[in-house]
Amino acid sequence: MNLLDVSHVNKAFGGLQASNDISLTVGAGERVAVIGPNGAGKSTLFNLISGALTPDSGRIEFYGRSIVGMAPHRIARIGIGRSFQRSNIFTRLTAFENVLTAVLSQTGRSRDPLRALARHRTENERAESILARIGLADDRDRLAGKLALGDQKRLEIGLALAMEPRLLLLDEPTAGMSPEETAGTVALVESLARETGISLLFTEHDMAVVFGVAERLYVLHQGTIIASGTPDAIRANADVQRIYLGEAP
16 A cells, blocks of 8 residues: 555646646655646645645545545644745744644644643653754754744754654755755755655755655646656656756657
């Protein structure tokens, strides 16, 4: 059984077919990338999987269980975490408070969480552990809005980790980063996958990142999957070269 099974999914916005008969799978512990030009339908696909959108037709199953129509917070609690193209963090809270809030939400203790820090020793320790894992222990008391872009992306990944996901959706995790920030984020993502066994489904425009991290790829064009396979197979695919990679077949 696959961890995630998307089967013949369709989604239209008026006359625009954003997802056209999309089918893909992610296995346990697998690292899978979805690539394609701007407007190809990558974020729509992630919104469908994470519950922000409901497909017009088709199946989306997580461990064999349908998640179509399930609210995003329920999907998060059953094991699908997500980061966004634009960092989705609490900019006026510290890095520690961000992660602790997510931890308390996962444990069902989110009501008035910041007034109850001392009463939740286990949650405090878990938040500290997540900050250490994402490399932000030294910045625990900095306001999230004051962190560098790369660190904000790391923090967002930390918020997703607080939900104890089995599948992590990463939407353009290195967008706007410097080469140094990109290298650090890639190293973090790879270490998380290796050390925790989390499955990854990610979109990314940096092909060096894609081919360095992904075990399998799907290529989207105008809402349709035009190719899938290993990095070597995608590199050699004439349609992908023509439409996306900009290389002569």
